[in-house]
Amino acid sequence: MTVARSMKQIGLVRHHRVTEGYPTKGWISASDIEKWIERYDTSDIDIQPVELGQIDWTVCYASSMPRAVQTAKSVYDKEIIVTDLLREVPFPTIQSNLRLPFLGWAVLGRLAAPFSKRIQAEIKEANERIEVLLNQLMFEDDERVLLVGHGGMMILMRAALKRRGYRGPRFGHPRNGMLYLFEKEEPTC
Template sequence: MKIGLVRHFRVKNAVPEKTWVNPAELHKWLEDYDLSDIEVGRTDLQNIKWQKCYSSDLSRAEKTAEAIFEGEIIKTDKLREIKAYPFLQRNIKLPYLLWAVFIRLAWMISHPSQKDSITLVKERINLFLDEVLAEKNDNVLIVSHGALMIFMRKELLKRGYKGPRINHPQNGKLYIFEK
């Protein structure tokens, strides 16, 4: 059984228009990012016959899955990106890249501003993989988001799969895990 992980294609509005943003502007941009269109690219599926395809139900992942897979795509919220929330509500402006770093750090230390804890994300991934692997399909393609792919990789390795290292998943690239 092969599991293929693919990060969605590049998002068209990948960065805010302004470099310096306050929490409200950041929140608005994060919402817009979730609705942004993608730059359709190419994914080498390595001539593997993928029997099933699962996708995050966020549009950027759905559109990527539709572009690379012919057949039914099973969309699920279990593959959604880890939602980011501004950790400060004071009206201060910071560079959006600094916000991104602070938000990820806040998430990693389980700051109360971040509603999806590491524990909840890991549980969500484990439940999803339990369902997929229980079906014993031959080859399964999963289109999701960067951070989730890193956690899925760790879980697949724990379950005896072999596959490549994923430090920063590339948009549209296939990462194959085999048992």
């Protein structure tokens, strides 16, 4: 007896590039970073063509953040399921009177993350949201699922998909507007 198998495909797409660039003016404070985050979260995006691999996606989920919703609308012409489950992990901010270049704040945030209970709690909560979404997808019939979200979430999502037996590309910093395809063979009933 042979078991029929189907291929479950999950495509991850990071939102298009945000037009609000990174702060470049010299030394900035922690409050400057917080103001930049507010501008970044509401910024327009630079819509570019996205190659979706000639796949007929059966459903599309998008983070509820405006840049992800706009990106999803630019690449998927059917109904989009907007969800908070794909919202970005917040940019790690540090309360300090220091003034550093933006890159210095980014490095400091990365170095502080393993030691910050707040940042670790945000990452844990993001991983829990990913598990909720993947559990939902496991019980749906959709075989070709497109997920439009954010770079940090994509890194966590890739790890979760690998743990569940999906095959897909490695990436350190996902590119904006690029498809990362993950596949898994599943028995059909």
